[in-house]
Amino acid sequence: MPRRATILGATGFVGKRLHARLASDGWEVFAPAKGDPEVFSRDLGTVFYCAGLTADYDARPFDTVAAHATLVSELIRAGRFERLIYLSSTRLYDGMAKATVDETQPLVFDPADPRRVYDLSKALGENLTLARTGGRGGVARLANVYDWEDGAPGFLSAWLIAARDGGDLTLDSSPHVARDYIHLDDVVAALVVMADGEAPGIVNVASGELVTNAQIAQVFAKAGRRVTFTGAARPPAPPNASVARLAALGVRPASVKDVVARYLGEGTRA
Template sequence: MSRYTVIGAGGFIGARLVSALEARGEQVHASRRGDESLFSRDLGCVFYCAGLTGDFDIRPFDTVAAHVTLVAELLERAKFQRLIYLSSTRLYDSLGPAGGDEADRLLLDPAAARNVYDLSKALGENLVLARSDGRGAVARLSNVFDLDPAASGFLSDLLGRARRERRIELSASAPSAARDYIHAPDVIAALLAMADQAASGVVNIARGENLSNRDLAELFAEAGWRLDLGPDRDLPAPPVCQTRRLAALGVRPRDARAVIGEILGGL
């Protein structure tokens, strides 16, 4: 039996990790906000899942505290064997279609107010990679989706609406806007593989393929739903996440198209 600590265990990914580790018979400490025992116990392998997503723009100081302050305190004061820091593939966005490789040098504008998310995640990554004496790794997650009501994000919200609506209005969504979607169970499998195999550096946890809103509308139409998208507009091409490092860990996420079709078929 190994010892694990999940920080942010009250969140969607954190809670899933706790359940998966307990199902394996591991010793798990599910840490939540204000847990002072983090600095007095042996944490074992730490999954750092704390963070803000949709409300980061209106809670910038909480965002920095979650993404940087606590992880800095852990690196300075806590006892642990490994620390896996959950970050985001949105850090590649400013690179456009040329981005998406873990070795890319990021371009982040400190004057852009909304970049508090990207900049704080990047600083958290830097601390884990450069100040952990080789014990840290970074998991950059793409757009995680699931039918679970606790899941958030564009596609998760869309699937939730599909339970109640057959025709869904998305007038603010451009048909050509595209994202890399990965199903939550594949994310959990990838994080466990990173821990089990002592992965180092940065690993993209992504499918490696972008689906546009137009693609989603076609998938929903095949299953009997209708998505009414807004007018198209000129959007920068998104990065394409590389997944070689993830594949080297033995994890190959399922095609989001197949997963979406199965979910809709069960509604």
């Protein structure tokens, strides 16, 4: 009998790729539309909670809270699932003045900062998942996820999509900006592993390496492609998220520099 999964946010960036992977692996996948009341009445199996707002969270604070906390609260109260994997973000570490952080360390937020609605609502979703599911919940804190499919969000995704046309590139950013990047396929692999065995608690789904724009540009240079940046800002690097727990699950994401090198070497095909 096939395993049953429910993906909330199945039409989004991560949810769509996860849906394809689970279906390929033989799972029976329920991908409800937004507002479908069936999520409170049918057996959901393993729930992958991929719903959320990213780029426009500041302009839509109340929708952000509803997507990150209200819906998962109602889902947990209904209790019609075997396992719940809640997708969060390593952005929750940004308020911590530490070079390296792991999943055990308490988070730090300024509740008076209006831009923290993303972090605080995600943290509430995490709390409900970990504390109110009777041991059935796990949290995946995702780093900066990238891909080169049309419509893939994020700075690096846009960079790689623009690179398809060949030639040199000029980007509206600074070479000094550093982020932890993880490819979409590695994220999906981690989520599938987290659905097995005992509830994993919190897991940083990241590469464990902060990489600057300049370092990625060097990969382009080796492929004969020049990248110019219009900015020169030197923002502080975010904390580096430990990936020891992810490695213990058997998932070791590829380095972004290696993935980009392969992408460029294959002719930047979509």
